[in-house]
Amino acid sequence: MNQDYIVPNEWSLIEEGFQAEKVKSSESLFSMGNGAMGQRANFEEQYSGATFQGSYIAGVYYPDKTKVGWWKNGYPEYFAKVLNAPNWIGINIEIEGVPLDLYTCKSVKDFRRELNMKEGWHKRSFKAILPNDIEIEVTATRFLSLYLDEVGAIKYNVTPINKNAEVTFIPYVDGGITNEDTNWDDAFWDVYDADTEGNFGYVVSKTNKTEFHVCTGMVSKIFLDEKQQQPTPEINKELLKTSFGYKVTAQKGQTASIEKMGGYVTSLNHQKVNLIEASMKVLQKASGLGFEALLQKQKEAWAAIWQMADITIEGDVKAQQGIRFNIFHLNQTYSGKDARLNIGPKGFTGEKYGGSTYWDTEAYCIPFYMATKDDKVARNLLAYRFNQLEKAMENAEKLGFKNGAALYPMVTMNGEECHNEWEITFEEIHRNGAMVYAIHNYTRYTGDYGYILEMGLEVMIAIARFWYQRANFSSAKNKYVVLGVTGPNEYENNVNNNWYTNYIAKWCLEYAAENIEKVKTDFEKDYNRIIDKTQLAAKEVAQWLDVATNMYFPYSEDHQVFLQQDGFLDKELITVENLPKDQRPINQKWSWDRILRSPYIKQADTLQGFYFFEDRFSKEELKRHFDFYEPFTVHESSLSPCVHSIQAAVLDRMEQAYTFYLRTSRLDLDDYNKEVHEGLHITSMAGTWMSIVEGFGGMRVREGKLTFQPRIPKQWKGFSFKVNFRGQIVKINVTQNGTAFTTDGKNDLTILLNGKETLIKANQ
Missing domain, CATH: 1.50.10.10 (Glycosyltransferase)
Structure with a gap:
C-alpha cells in the first residue's frame, strides 16, 4: 500500500490530523527552498518525537573522508556531504512555564498543514491541551523569500482558549547541529561567535576543511492582537546558540504573536569580515518591510514563475497536484541565477546521496529549465x-x-x-x-x-x-x-x-x-x-x-x-508480474548478490538509449x-517511470503511459519506494515534466523546428503547457477534441503538427 494521507488539491499539499508516525515524511513533502537555501518542514517549537531536522545552504558542503574496507587506487578521497546548517527556524514556546511539545501534549486536535504551491508558503495550525491543562490554538506560517533570498520569515500565533496565560516566545539560532548522514561523526562545523546586538541575534560558524563561513541571524517582533509590544527580552548566549525570551500575558481569546526573520549570509557572496553586518542589514530590511509585505512579494514572485512554468490538467486532481508539486520543487531548488550551483538529487529536502550534481542534471533537468526559463x-x-x-x-x-x-x-x-x-x-x-x-x-x-x-x-x-x-x-x-x-x-x-x-x-x-x-x-x-x-x-x-x-x-x-x-x-x-509483492522493493528485501543475479532492472537502461x-x-x-525489457523493470530508481511513460505514449499505449505518469508525478506524494522520510527525488521531477511535454504533448525539435504529436489520456478533459522556444513563448492546449497553439512572440512560427507544417501567426 502506498501512503495516501495527503489530501488531493490542485494547488496545495494538505495534511489533516496529527500523526506522529508521519512527521518525518511530511517534513520532506512540505519542504521549502528559494534556490539559495532550503528547509525541511520541521516544527518551529520543540518536538521530542521522531524528527529529521534539516536546514541547508546552496553550495556549502563538507568533504567527509571516504569510508571503505579496502582502498583501491583512484578511489575518491572524500564523499561530499550536503550540510545540515545551523538552525534558524527555532522558536520554543512556553505557556505558563510549560513547554509546547506536540509529542507530549494531552491532546492535539484540528491539526492541519498546507504547503501552498501557488504562492510559496507553508502554514500549520492546531489546538492542543498542554500537560498543565491549558488549551491553546496555534497558527504558524512561514516561507523562504524569493525577493530576499538570504531570508526566511515566520509568523507564529498563540491564542489561549480556556484561560488567561503567560506566553513565552524563545526564538533562537543554534549552531550545535549534526548531520543525519556522516561517515565518521566528524564535527562538520566550528562555531566561533555567538552574540546579540539589540534585537539581532546571531551565530557565526565555518565548515571544517572547506572553510565556508556562515552567519546565521535572526530578528524578532512581538505582537498582541496585531499591536506591536516592547517586552524586555531575556538574552541567553551559549557557546553554540543565541536566544531571546519574550514574555507576554494573553487574555483568554487574545492572540500573542512573534514575527521572526532569520536566515544565512555566507562567504560565497560576502567578505568573511562583513558577515555579521550583512546579516543584520538584510534581516533589518526584511523586518522593516514586515511579514505581510514580504509575503506579498513572495506571492508576486511565484506568480511570475507559474506564468511560464505551469502545466494545467483538467479533470484529474491527483495528476494536477502531482505535476505542480514537481514543478514547485524544481523551482525551489534551482533558480538559474548562480552558475556555481546545480540541482542536487534531494535538493533542500534531505542529505542522502551527498554531492550537488549527478548526471541527472544533464539527462533530465536541462530540458525543463531550457523550456520554462x-x-x-x-x-x-x-x-x-x-x-x-x-x-x-x-x-x-x-x-x-x-x-x-x-x-x-x-x-x-x-x-x-x-x-x-x-x-x-x-x-x-x-x-x-x-x-x-x-x-x-x-x-x-x-x-x-x-x-x-x-x-x-x-x-x-x-x-x-x-x-x-x-x-x-x-x-x-x-x-x-x-x-x-x-x-x-x-x-x-x-x-x-x-x-x-x-x-x-x-x-x-x-x-x-x-x-x-x-x-x-x-x-x-x-x-x-x-x-x-x-x-x-x-x-x-x-x-x-x-x-x-x-x-x-x-x-x-x-x-x-x-x-x-x-x-x-x-x-x-522471471518477469516482475511473477515477483511476489512482499519481495518489493527488492533493494530493501534482497541481498545485493541476489539482485545482481536477477533479471530485474532498476531503471530504464537500453530503453534510456532508445x-x-x-x-x-x-x-x-x-x-x-x-x-x-519493460516486464523486467522494477522502477526502483526515481528516474525510470518517466522514460517508460514517454515511450508508452509514442507507442499509443495511453493507459500504460498514464500509469507511469502517475507513478513519476506522485512518486514522493504516494511514497512508492518507501523512503520519502529521507527527502524528495528532485531531479526525477524534471522527468515528470518531460512525460507530459514530450510524452503526451509529443514535443520534439527536428531540423530547427518544434514538432508535436499530441495525445491525451482518457482520464483527462484537457491539458496545457508553455515552452520558450528561441525567444518565442508557445502555448499548447490539448483537449479530447483537438489541439490549439498560440504564440506571444513578434514573429510567426512554423511548427510540424503530426508531421504537417502548420503556421502559428504572431499573437494568435
Missing part, C-alpha cells in the same frame, strides 16, 4: 560542467587515462569525484555521455551554436579521448568492446558491453568528430584556438571514428533485441525493446 539558465548548467573540465581530466588521470581524457564525476560539488561506491565511481561511466548529450540537446533546442565554440567542443574532445581509451579491441569478436561497467541499471554491476554505454560512447565519438569538422569549415579562428589549446592531432579523430564504426553491440536473434549486456540471457528470466536516440530507431524496434 530562458537560454541563459540552461547555459549556466552547461557552463558549470565546462568550468570543471580540468577536474574531470584529473579524475581520468587518477584512473590511468592520458592525453587530456576527461571522466566527469558521478557525484560532485567542485568537479572532483566524491562517490564512495566503487561499482559506481569506476564503472558507471555512461555519465560522460550525458555531458555531451546535454550540449547536443541544448544546441538543438536553442540554436545557440556559440556555446560549442566557446566551451562545448573542448568538453567533447576530452570525453572522446576518454571513450577512445576506454574501449579495447577484441580479437575474438573483431570489434571494439567496453568491459567492466555499470549502466543506468545499477542492479547489474561490472558487466561487459552494456548496450547503453557502448551506444552512447559510439555516439559521442561521432558527434565530436562531426562538430570538429563543422568548426573547421565554418569557424576557422575558433578551430585554430581550440586545436592549439587541446593539442588535437588529426589522426586522433580518425582513430575515434574507427572505434565508433566498429563498436560491438550484443544482440539476440531469437528475441530480435539488443541485449542489455553480454550475459543478460544467462539469467533466470529515448535519447529515438530518431535512429524505428517504432517497430522501440516496440520490440519496450515489450522485452
